[in-house]
Amino acid sequence: MDRVTSVETSTDTPHVVICTTGGTITASTVPGGAVVAGDSAAATQAMLEGLRSALPASIRVSARAVLDADSSTFGPAEWDGLVDAVADVLVDPEVAGVVVAHGTDTLEETVMALDLHHSDPRPVAVTGAQLPADHPESDGPANLLDAVLLAADPVSRGLGVLVVLGRAILQARGVRKWHTTEPVAFARNAPDQPVEGLPPELERPTLPGRARFSGTRVDVVSCPPGSDAVALRACVDAGARGLVLEGTGSGNLPPLVAEAVADLAVERPDIVVATSTRVPRGEATPTYSGPGGGADLARRGVLSCGYLRSSQARVLLAALLSLTEDGAGAASVRAQWSRYHLYS
Known part of the structure; x- marks a missing residue:
């Protein structure tokens, strides 16, 4: 800057x-x-x-x-x-x-x-x-x-x-x-x-450097009740470095999507996943346990979007990823995430 x-x-x-x-x-x-x-x-x-x-x-x-x-x-x-x-x-x-x-x-x-x-x-x-x-x-x-x-x-x-x-x-x-x-x-x-x-x-910290959004693929995937992981896997195959999954409630995911996220955490830890919610107001938090619950997802390294909805969470995730190198930067993004999203 x-x-x-x-x-x-x-x-x-x-x-x-x-x-x-x-x-x-x-x-x-x-x-x-x-x-x-x-x-x-x-x-x-x-x-x-x-x-x-x-x-x-x-x-x-x-x-x-x-x-x-x-x-x-x-x-x-x-x-x-x-x-x-x-x-x-x-x-x-x-x-x-x-x-x-x-x-x-x-x-x-x-x-x-x-x-x-x-x-x-x-x-x-x-x-x-x-x-x-x-x-x-x-x-x-x-x-x-x-x-x-x-x-x-x-x-x-x-x-x-x-x-x-x-x-x-x-x-x-x-x-x-x-x-x-x-x-x-x-x-x-x-x-x-x-x-x-x-x-x-x-409370609006700014990035330490100039992010470049072009060339940093982050996709938003809608995950309504009963959905499977076809869209998620397509985004991964297309080269996404980050995924924002729009779930229900406080950021909970359907079982088949949660299962795919668990597999992704093992197979592709370089891909950063965050969960948002389709609910208009309130906070997405890692509250519930069980498959697809935010608490279970958090244990697998999935981030919660807090008060940001999927549109702005996508921008933030792309910015942080663009400031890191492929692969090695995922841990850094996860560590920085809560600093930049709203009211962490």
């Missing part, structure tokens, strides 16, 4: 840089009603003009095009590009904060990738929209205004990457999209009460 500076910035005329990536916030509607997220240069310019007319004169904004697509097409390569782009913007000590305009479909993965790397105190606010730019009730302009004001505010320093949508402000870790169409599109899965120690907003 040698391109990131922690130099204090001037608060007299804060400069906020908006990194655009396409998405619904700059999308348009074609005849027939389909929404097209792409070719958004004109929409971005209109968005900037409207934003400047609403902002205080003391705040300066500029835009940098990073990507231009529907975020449902994003993956590890795009996470790498966005981490690089944000770090590049923050090389300039005159920048007070960064806004990333992003589609909502994969926003939860992107903010996790950014937050794991973001040790700079200046805020990064990630926003988007549920309605396209040409909709008469588009929520994009209001979301963008809120994000810029937040990024320009010195009070936001040190809080890491923030999701700003529908008047809600959420820290990155534990965030997930909870509604397909409502303006308040995201919620954060976290304890109802703060854990002991540091305030929750400060």
